[in-house]
Amino acid sequence: MRELGGMPPFPEPPRRDRASAEFTTRIPLAWTTGVSLRAGRVVLGGSPWAVTVLPQAVRPFARKLFAADRAGLTATTPEEQDAAVFLLDHGIADPLPIANRADSAVNDVEVVVPVYRDAEALENCLASLQAEGLPVIVVDDASPKPDATRIKRIAAKHGAKLIVHKVNGGPGEARTTGFQATSAPFVAFIDSDAIASPDWVARLRPLFDDPLIGAVGPRVRPDLRGTSSIELYEETRSELDMGPDPSRVMIGAAAGWLPTASVIVRRAAVTDPPFEPGMRVGEDVDLFWRMHEAGWTVRYAPDVVNYHRVRTSLKDFAIRRAMYGGSAAELEMRHPGHLIPARPSLSGLAVVAALSTRHPWIAAGIAGYEFARQRRILGREVPAVVAAEMTARSLWSDAFWMGHLLRRDWWPVGWAVLAATPKSRLARGVAVSMMWEPVRDHLLRPTRLGPVQSLALRMVDDASYGTGVIRNAIRKRVPNVVTPRVRFPSWPKKLDS
Secondary structure (H helix, E strand, O other): OOOOOOOOOOOOOOOOOOHHHHHHHOOOEEEOOOOEEEOOOEEEEOOOOEEEEOOOOOHHHHHHHHHHHHHOEOOOOHHHHHHHHHHHHOOOEEEOOOOOOHHHOOOOEEEEEEEOOOHHHHHHHHHHHOOOOOOEEEEEOOOOHHHHHHHHHHHHHOOOEEEEOOOOOOHHHHHHHHHHOOOOOEEEEEOOOEEOOOOHHHHHHHHHHOOOEEEEEEEEEEEOOOOOHHHHHHHHHOOOOOOOOOEEEOOOOOEOOOOOOEEEEEHHHOOOOOOOOOOOOOHHHHHHHHHHHOOOEEEEEEEEEEEEEOOOOHHHHHHHHHHHHHHHHHHHHHOOOOOOOOOOEHHHHHHHHHHHOOOHHHHHHHHHHHHHHHHHHHOOOOOHHHHHHHHHHHHHHHHHHHHHHHHOOOHHHHHHHHHHOOOOHHHHHHHHHHHHHHHHHHHHOOOOOOHHHHHHHHHHHHHHHHHHHHHHHHHOOOHHHHOOOOEOOOOOOOOOO
């Protein structure tokens, strides 16, 4: 395993074998939402997203699991255990958190809470953690004296151990300090301005019975205390909310990272220190990408939900989004090629241009070529209808990512395109690609704001994030994070097996 940013290499996970698959007989598994099964043998989706032709031995259990949907099943034979592991490792199935029950209490998890200044939020966080009675370590990251005094009193009130930094090092260093003060096999991190569900650790801890799982995170929803515009926007657009679908966590998956606002990690699966020293933003992304690259499985389990406070001022909202965008350059330096903002194919871009300039037959010709390519790439076992669907998905994805790029990382160019729409057919076509995602999201997952206010905040959201990306790309001289890569769709020489 290569070293990143001077960090020590990660421990290697255990190998998959029959013994390591035994957990599938106890932990219920479910077919992952958003993953499709075609013709009983072809899967569309997973982590990362792929077209997978299921091996013959896996198909009976896969069909059984698909029929059960989210009710959940356990494996009952050695053959089903092998099939379950295959589906889990491809992100086609996911383990279900155990429902709250009398025997679900845990005694091998310690909780770390980093805090800076906000004593009131810490009070609410620690109160929510008391339901499970786990040992808690609070790390005060050099708060000013009046706040530090209150934090000390609140930690004592809730029976938490307090560690105080003399110099502010950021949340990553505070979590590292807390981690190094623990000794339990599992460590839960939760932000001081988060509210824990009363059984979140007890429900997630059994998922670690899979010995390859290095970390599991619940869904983090916004903790709404009012009806300000920012709160109503964050209700469905929070950066910390990875959405309703379970996923393995990796580049190319539905959940590309986990926020350490709420997460549990296996001590044996991380380095010491776990977080990159001096990295103030994106340190959680870096941790879980390194963990995945070392061979560990990182899971997102949205059936369990914690809550996180919303900052309600527009200024704070924009600054925080820009801060998140600013982490892209540092992450790209540690994980080369992961932060390239878009990889559209020339075919998709040509289709957008042809349709925008009213040349539908050119677009149809390109689509026909792409369909023939897909048929050759996917092979004979994949039905033609799936190849047609993949052609449509591929061309749409190219238009989607072009629009996404122009709204975020290239937002100054994108806004210029919007301004040019009254005079240019091509600009109007590109503008449709830009605005389709926010308009679709507003229709499918509407905020409680009106459409104009909701879309305006979405534009501020994207532009703020993009500003952070551009600024640090220039400062740190990392052009990859603002440079898309156009793919050239060559004709495949042979069928994939």
